[in-house]
Amino acid sequence: MEKSAIRDPGFYLMIAIGLAALFIGPLVVDMFTIMQVTQYVVLSVFALSLGYIWGFGGILSFGQAAFFGLGAYTFAVASINIGETTIPLILSFLLPAAFGAALGYFMFYGKLSDVYLGVVTMVVTLIFWKLANHTAGPEYVIGKARLGGFNGIPSIPTLNIPGEPDAWLDPAQLFQVFMAILIAVYVGLRLLIASDFGRVSIGIRENETRASLLGYDVRKHKVIVFSIGSGIAGLAGAMWATYQSFIDPNAFGMEMSAKALVWVMAGGVGTLVGPILGVILLQWLTLKLGMMELLNSFVVLGAIMMALVLALPKGMVPTLRGWALTGWTLARRGRGAARAKKPGEEGGAG
Amino acid sequence: MDYFIVVALEMVRAVAWLVLLSAGLAIIFGMMRVINFAHGEFLMLGGYTVVTSTHAGVNEAVAILILAPLSVGLFGIIVERLVIRRLYGRILDSLLATWGLSMLMIGGVTLIFGNTVEGIASPFGGMAIGAYQVPIYNFVLIGFAALVLFGVWVVLKFTRAGLIARATMQNPAMAEALGVRTSWVYMATFGIGSGVTGLAGGLIAPVTGVVPTMGVNFVGQAFITVITGGAAVITGTLSSATLLGTISQATTFLAGPVYGDAALLLVALVLLRLLPQGITGRIFKRSL
Amino acid sequence: MTEVEGYKILRTRGLTMQFGGVTAVDNVDLDLNDGELRCLLGPNGAGKSTFFKCLTGQLTPTRGEITFKDQPITGWNTHDIVNLGVGIKTQVPNLFNGVSVYENVRLASRRKHMPAMAREIAEKMMEKCGISHLARREVGLLAHGQRQLVELAMVLAEEPSLILLDEPAAGMTGDERDRLAQLVLEAARGSAVIVVEHDMQFIRQIAKFVTVFNRGAIFREAMIDDIMRDRAVQEIYLGKQANAAA
Numbered sequence: 001m002e003k004s005a006i007r008d009p010g011f012y013l014m015i016a017i018g019l020a021a022l023f024i025g026p027l028v029v030d031m032f033t034i035m036q037v038t039q040y041v042v043l044s045v046f047a048l049s050l051g052y053i054w055g056f057g058g059i060l061s062f063g064q065a066a067f068f069g070l071g072a073y074t075f076a077v078a079s080i081n082i083g084e085t086t087i088p089l090i091l092s093f094l095l096p097a098a099f100g101a102a103l104g105y106f107m108f109y110g111k112l113s114d115v116y117l118g119v120v121t122m123v124v125t126l127i128f129w130k131l132a133n134h135t136a137g138p139e140y141v142i143g144k145a146r147l148g149g150f151n152g153i154p155s156i157p158t159l160n161i162p163g164e165p166d167a168w169l170d171p172a173q174l175f176q177v178f179m180a181i182l183i184a185v186y187v188g189l190r191l192l193i194a195s196d197f198g199r200v201s202i203g204i205r206e207n208e209t210r211a212s213l214l215g216y217d218v219r220k221h222k223v224i225v226f227s228i229g230s231g232i233a234g235l236a237g238a239m240w241a242t243y244q245s246f247i248d249p250n251a252f253g254m255e256m257s258a259k260a261l262v263w264v265m266a267g268g269v270g271t272l273v274g275p276i277l278g279v280i281l282l283q284w285l286t287l288k289l290g291m292m293e294l295l296n297s298f299v300v301l302g303a304i305m306m307a308l309v310l311a312l313p314k315g316m317v318p319t320l321r322g323w324a325l326t327g328w329t330l331a332r333r334g335r336g337a338a339r340a341k342k343p344g345e346e347g348g349a350g
Numbered sequence: 351m352d353y354f355i356v357v358a359l360e361m362v363r364a365v366a367w368l369v370l371l372s373a374g375l376a377i378i379f380g381m382m383r384v385i386n387f388a389h390g391e392f393l394m395l396g397g398y399t400v401v402t403s404t405h406a407g408v409n410e411a412v413a414i415l416i417l418a419p420l421s422v423g424l425f426g427i428i429v430e431r432l433v434i435r436r437l438y439g440r441i442l443d444s445l446l447a448t449w450g451l452s453m454l455m456i457g458g459v460t461l462i463f464g465n466t467v468e469g470i471a472s473p474f475g476g477m478a479i480g481a482y483q484v485p486i487y488n489f490v491l492i493g494f495a496a497l498v499l500f501g502v503w504v505v506l507k508f509t510r511a512g513l514i515a516r517a518t519m520q521n522p523a524m525a526e527a528l529g530v531r532t533s534w535v536y537m538a539t540f541g542i543g544s545g546v547t548g549l550a551g552g553l554i555a556p557v558t559g560v561v562p563t564m565g566v567n568f569v570g571q572a573f574i575t576v577i578t579g580g581a582a583v584i585t586g587t588l589s590s591a592t593l594l595g596t597i598s599q600a601t602t603f604l605a606g607p608v609y610g611d612a613a614l615l616l617v618a619l620v621l622l623r624l625l626p627q628g629i630t631g632r633i634f635k636r637s638l
Numbered sequence: 639m640t641e642v643e644g645y646k647i648l649r650t651r652g653l654t655m656q657f658g659g660v661t662a663v664d665n666v667d668l669d670l671n672d673g674e675l676r677c678l679l680g681p682n683g684a685g686k687s688t689f690f691k692c693l694t695g696q697l698t699p700t701r702g703e704i705t706f707k708d709q710p711i712t713g714w715n716t717h718d719i720v721n722l723g724v725g726i727k728t729q730v731p732n733l734f735n736g737v738s739v740y741e742n743v744r745l746a747s748r749r750k751h752m753p754a755m756a757r758e759i760a761e762k763m764m765e766k767c768g769i770s771h772l773a774r775r776e777v778g779l780l781a782h783g784q785r786q787l788v789e790l791a792m793v794l795a796e797e798p799s800l801i802l803l804d805e806p807a808a809g810m811t812g813d814e815r816d817r818l819a820q821l822v823l824e825a826a827r828g829s830a831v832i833v834v835e836h837d838m839q840f841i842r843q844i845a846k847f848v849t850v851f852n853r854g855a856i857f858r859e860a861m862i863d864d865i866m867r868d869r870a871v872q873e874i875y876l877g878k879q880a881n882a883a884a
Contacts, residue, residue, distance in 0.1 A: 060442050062387075062449070103619075110623040115385055118445050119573045120619070122387070126570040127612050134608040196748060203745050206734035213694065213732060214796060215720035215749045254566065258453060261446065298457030305450030309443050310436060 011190055014273060015183060022179040026172040034175050040283060041178045042243055044276045045185055046236035047263040051275035053229035054264055056193050058205030059222060060114065063121030064233050064260045066128050067096040069252035071234025072241040073132070076153045081143035084165035085157055085242065092238030093231040100230025104223035111219070125257055132249035152248025156241050178239055185232055189272055192228075201225055233260075258301055265308045268317035277317065352480025357603070359479075363488045364602075365595035366495035369587055370554070371568050372575040373498050374547030379576050380583040381519055381539040384434065384444050388452035389572055390565020391459075392544055396422045396551020397560035398459065401468050410473060410556075418552030419545040426544020430537050438536075452565070459562040469559035487556065494553055498546060503584050515539065519581075570611055571598075574618045580628025589629050594618065646705075647672040647800055647830045648693070653702035655688050655854075662688040663699070664854035670800070675826035677841055677862070678834045680851030681875055686834045687729050689851070690802050694726050695719045706800065721749075725798030729805050729834075731789045735778030739769060739788050742777055747795040759795050767791040768817055782809035790818070794825060801831045807840045819843040850874075 026034055046068055053059045071092040078088035103124060107117055136149025145153060159174060161167040169177060192198050204211045204218050212218050241247040250256065259282075266282055267274025282304065289300045312319060375389045386392070396418040403413040433451065437444040474486035506512035517525040518535045526532050558564060575594055579586025594614050602610035625631055648670040655663040663685045670676055678686050691697040693704060695716040704712045711719050720726075734742050740760060747759040764770045767787045772780065777788055786806055793801055803822065807815050815837070822844050825831055835841055841848075845862040852874045858865060865871055 060445075062445070106619045106623050110626045112622060112626050114442055115383065115445065116577050116622065116626070118442065119385055119577050120622070123570045123573050123615055126566065127615050129566075130570075130608050130611060134606075196753070199741065199745060199748075202737060203734045206736045207732055209696070209728075210732040210734060210792075211745075212716040213696075213720060213726055213728070214746050214792070215717050217715075217717045255453070258449060261449075265446070296457045296460060298453045298460065300457070302450045302452065302454030302457055306433065306447050306454065307450075309447040309450065310433070313440075313443060 006194070010273070014186065018179060018183040018186070022176050022183070025179075026175060031171060035171055038171070038175045038178055038243060040279055041175070041182050042236055042239040043259075043263070043279045043283065045178075045182050045239060046233055046260055047267070047275035047279045048182075048185055048189060048272060049229045049232035049236060050260045051264045051267070051269070051272055052189050052193075052232070053225055055268075055270040055272075055274075056189075056198060056205065057201045057222060057225035057229070059226055059229070060118060061121045061226070061229070061257075062118045062261070063123075063125035063257055064229075065252050065254070065256035066121070066125040067100060067230040067233035068237040068240070068256055068260075069125075069128055069132065069249070070096045070099060071237030072247045072251045073147075073153070073237075074234065075238035075241045076156045076247050077142045077145040077147075079157045079242070080145040080153070080155075083157075085159045086162040089159070089235070089238055093235045096234025096237070097227045097231030101223055101227040104226040104230075108219045108222040108226070122254075122257070125252055125254070129249050129252035129254075132252055148248075150249055152246055153241075154246050156245045156247060158245060159242050174243070178243075181235070181239065185235075186272060186276075189232075193272075197221075197224075255297070255301065258305065262301060262305050262308065265305070266312075268314060268319070271317045274317035352482055355479055356482045356484060359484060359488065360603075361596055361599050362492055364599035365591050366492040367554075368571055368575045368591035368595045369495040369499060370491065370550040372572040372579075372591065373495075373502070373583075373587055374543045374545070374550060375572050376543075376576045376579060376583050376587045377502065377546060378540055378543035380581050380586070381515065381543075382434075382536055383581070384441060385448075385573065385576070386540075386543075387445055387449040387569075388429075388455060388565075389547060390567075390569035391452045391455035392422055392426065392547040392565075393551035393554070393568055394459065394560065394562065394565045395425060395455070396548035397555035397558075397564065398463065399548065400552040400555045401470055401560050404470050410470065414552035414555070415549070419549040422548025422551065423541045423545030426547075427537060427541040429544075430540035434540060435533065435536070456562050456565070463562065465562060467559045467561045470556050472556040491553060491557075494549070498549070499584055499588060502546075506583070511538070571614060574614050578618045578621055578628055580625075580630035582630035586628060586630040593621075593629075645672045646670065647674075647707060649705040650693075651703045651705075653689070653692060653704060654700050655685075655692055655697060656700045662854050663692060665702070666854075666856055668849065668856065670830050670832065672799075672830055673826065673828075675822070675831045675833070675844065675846060677845040677848045678832055678851060679836075679841070679848055679865070679871075679875075680857070684851040685854035686851050687804055688854075690726060690728075690804055690832075690834070693719075693802065694724060720796075720798075723799035724802065725793040725796040725800070726802040727786070727789045727793050727804060727806055729808075731782075731785045733777045733785060733789060733792075735776070737777065738774050739764065739777055739780075739791075740773040742788055743791045743795050746792040747797075749796060759797075760791075763791040763795040766794065766821065768814075783811060783814050786810060787814065787818075790821065794821070797828075799829050801825055801829050803831065803833045803835075805834055805836065807835055807837045815840055816843075 025037070046064070049067070050061065050064045053061060074095045075088045075092040078091050079085045082088060107120055112120065132147070133150045135147035136151060138146065140147040140149070147153065158168045159177060160169065193201070200211065200216055200221060204216070204221055208218050237251060240251065263278035263282055264275045265278070267276065267278030286297060286300055371393070374392070375386060378384060378386055399418045399421045400413045403417050404410050408417065429451065433447050434444055437447060472485065472487055474490070476483045477486045506516055514525070514530050514535060517528070518530060518532050522532050575587065575590050578594060579590035594617060597617050598610040598614045601613035622628070646669050648668070650666055650668045653663055653666040654661065666689065680686055688697065692699045695711070695714050695718070698713050702712070703710060706719070706722055706724065709722065711722065734745065743764055744756055744760040747763070748756040751759060761770070764773055767790055769784065769787050769791060772784060777785065780788065786809060790806060806822070807818055810818060819840060822831060822833060833844065841862070848860060848862050848865045849856060850858040850865060850871055857874065858868060858871055860868070
């Protein structure tokens with residue numbers, strides 16, 4: 001975990017896969033699939049925001065959707081008013097980050113316990129959701145943008161080339177830009193985690209008391225981590241808004257926060273690849289299960305969440321890594337020893 | 351004059367409302383330090399018990415006062431045995447698991463009953479205070495809120511079960527050493543907490559109607575009340591419900607119900623910044 | 639009381655810590671000279687660890703004042719006190735369990751120094767404490783004695799002007815303990831040190847001036863030899879046996 005990103009081959013492999021998808025994807029895959037994958041890319045950015053603060057800052061937020069929604073609404077309102085999308089995209093990072101810092105100030109300087117943190121983050125999301133739903137009346141207007149309450153905000157502009165408000169991106173280009181954002185967020189987070197700041201975060205995650213006994217200001221540090229995570233979630237929200245060209249209060253919904261948690265849990269807390277794999281696997285699974293008319297998405301999501309906590313608390317990537325490691329050690333030991341044991345007994349060791 | 355009586359009554363009703371919504375949660379939190387994230391859905395389950403059984407011809411009072419707490423209490427015991435118990439000492443995991451449960455319940459009830467509001471007629475009708483009309487049912491809610499708190503107090507203070515519960519609350523390891531089966535205590539606590547929540551769900555059903563997602567409307571208030579109150583069940587719930595209920599009702603009068611909730615959270619955040627373990631973490635420390 | 643005169647790096651006046659009805663630290667006036675090595679003795683529950691927690695801001699004392707380097711630090715945040723130059727090894731080692739020994743020590747040295755220097759200091763301290771061979775091991779998997787040494791290396795890597803060591807010898811083998819004694823004596827050449835310890839063999843190796851705590855209050859302050867001969871001190875230590883015999 002503390003392995004420096006620069007020396008980790010997996011880091012370059014991920015970048016290579018990302019770049020390959022970015023450049024080759026649109027050439028070989030049909031448009032419908034590209035648009036489908038674009039959705040996964042957006043949600044991956046969202047998943048990374050939680051994967052970072054939870055896995056590398058020890059902050060479990062039950063309300064990541066608050067920042068996702070805030071970013072989405074910021075982008076919608078700003079882009080409709082400004083008529084271009086570059087500044088709104090930046091704002092959709094900055095505003096949620098600032099709000100995250102303010103909320104973080106109350107939570108971390110108040111030294112709230114984990115349970116209280118969970119409850120507060122969840123309730124904040126809930127209230128955003130209620131407020132957003134409440135803005136249906138014509139009096140809720142920001143500049144040219146009507147908030148629309150539960151009806152949402154329609155006709156949100158697609159991204160345009162910076163400086164050229166009329167040069168909209170086509171779906172393939174949008175996919176490429178989003179992929180580039182995902183790669184940038186991933187690389188940025190990996191470097192951040194490998195930096196001294198990131199190492200201190202990991203230290204705080206491991207032992208807050210020791211971190212403060214070494215002279216690190218735990219509260220300030222957590223506020224910064226939380227704020228960065230909030231900004232990234234906001235950015236994902238903006239991407240979501242422009243991808244759908246529509247946004248409604250469900251961006252603030254419980255389901256959105258829960259999904260982020262499930263992706264990270266499924267993929268594994270304490271990795272960055274995990275949350276991305278979690279998105280791909282679970283979105284695909286929900287799609288398949290959703291097709292069976294019998295179940296609705298709440299049942300699927302809830303069941304998966306409970307199953308993960310009870311059966312696979314570490315998540316996929318760390319579990320597989322553990323299996324691989326024990327398998328490898330056993331295999332080595334087996335080869336070195338009398339080779340009496342059959343292979344295949346190793347699987348159960350994880 | 352009449353107006354002030356009506357306003358004061360509304361304030362008391364708001365406090366009672368918060369007490370009812372959060373008492374069951376507070377019982378569980380006070381004892382086990384676990385927040386049941388499916389609390390809203392436990393309320394919903396209580397509501398559905400009342401609606402379905404009255405539609406089946408059961409007397410309303412029986413449905414609300416007996417069936418709702420019993421069925422939800424039983425459900426709580428099952429949940430404790432199957433889920434919560436496996437996660438002792440893993441508090442964050444129990445939050446995640448109960449949140450999963452919450453969604454499972456919303457989804458499950460939607461599958462069975464569909465996503466429509468069902469209701470029963472509000473009993474008793476209204477009463478005139480001067481020129482104003484006040485639902486008599488408000489007095490019922492206030493009465494039951496008081497009764498619930500009083501009941502918890504009597505149980506904790508005067509019964510053997512209450513003594514065991516208080517001992518476990520103070521020091522689980524010591525209680526265990528003295529022969530208390532803490533695992534049973536926790537099961538009973540979760541069951542009773544759920545039962546109280548079921549009762550609350552039943553009591554609010556005539557006012558709000560029931561729908562699978564109704565829990566979402568109440569958990570925010572319940573959670574804030576409990577964490578603001580802190581670990582002491584009675585004084586915590588009562589003090590925070592009084593404070594928050596008054597403030598949110600005042601805000602609601604001035605700006606509307608949505609902002610009432612937002613005001614609630616803001617006050618709670620400021621309060622928690624000053625008293626991170628809730629009101630009873632600093633003040634009324636040794637209370638029940 | 640003491641004939642050693644000089645700059646007082648640490649001074650507490652009327653320091654009191656109460657939990658409910660229990661007074662864990664009772665009206666303690668303690669002076670520590672710059673560069674002094676002080677041993678703190680006392681039976682379990684005498685309030686030594688609580689005293690340390692007050693000094694490092696982990697607890698806010700009920701009453702009294704703490705002055706460190708002429709600054710009134712009562713009620714300060716832990717990290718602010720630490721950054722003034724206090725390093726503490728806690729009774730139960732507080733370590734970053736999920737990461738390597740090296741990373742632990744480096745996080746300590748990095749607080750004051752740029753990366754290259756931090757690395758050098760971390761390596762030097764690990765060598766000093768004899769844990770260089772464990773550098774890449776995960777701290778959570780080490781034996782108790784080794785963990786103690788890791789924490790000690792971290793405290794030394796902070797280069798504090800006041801070092802607080804709470805039962806540093808617990809869980810150590812004889813060799814480890816001898817090394818520890820050397821380390822403490824060496825550290826005391828550059829910093830003021832307060833050591834809480836029960837291991838009398840260890841105390842004899844390092845102690846000169848000793849403060850004895852009992853029931854949260856200072857019971858005696860004297861040179862170690864006088865303390866060892868003091869009947870009353872023996873009695874509070876052996877309280878139960880003495881009572882049983884009486």
